[in-house]
Amino acid sequence: MPRRGQLSLPLVEAGVGVLLVFAVVSGFLLALPDQGVEHVQLDADARDTLAVLAADAPRHGDATRLAEVTRSPAAFEREAPALERRVTRILPGNVLFELRTPYGDVGYPPPSNVAFGASSRPTPYGRVTLRVWYA
Numbered sequence: 001m002p003r004r005g006q007l008s009l010p011l012v013e014a015g016v017g018v019l020l021v022f023a024v025v026s027g028f029l030l031a032l033p034d035q036g037v038e039h040v041q042l043d044a045d046a047r048d049t050l051a052v053l054a055a056d057a058p059r060h061g062d063a064t065r066l067a068e069v070t071r072s073p074a075a076f077e078r079e080a081p082a083l084e085r086r087v088t089r090i091l092p093g094n095v096l097f098e099l100r101t102p103y104g105d106v107g108y109p110p111p112s113n114v115a116f117g118a119s120s121r122p123t124p125y126g127r128v129t130l131r132v133w134y135a
Contacts (some may be wrong), residue, residue, distance in 0.1 A: 044118025076103035102126035
């Protein structure tokens with residue numbers, strides 16, 4: 001009868017343990033971030049920014065800053081640069097935005113390949129929509 005060699009049981013256990021540890025570490029290192037969390041945060045940023053703008057005092061005598069920029073094309077042209085600076089100060093530094101009003105937009109058009117968050121808010125003169133994304 002031929003002789004057969006056998007692996008020792010501690011050597012097999014050590015090999016299985018190494019593979020298990022490698023699998024767990026790989027799972028943590030290679031896991032993709034959950035895009036849903038990023039999207040929820042961006043929606044919250046957009047919603048909070050519009051809430052701040054809706055509470056801001058107007059610069060030239062309307063109910064709010066948002067109502068002021070949606071009142072007329074002339075009001076939008078006059079207030080657009082200040083509105084863009086204000087939104088830039090409210091949002092985190094790594095977030096870009098596009099604020100759409102009935103008379104024009106401020107900010108940047110969003111790239112087609114990024115996830116963005118959005119929020120809309122009605123004003124007495126039209127709806128304002130803010131889209132934000134990570135730079």
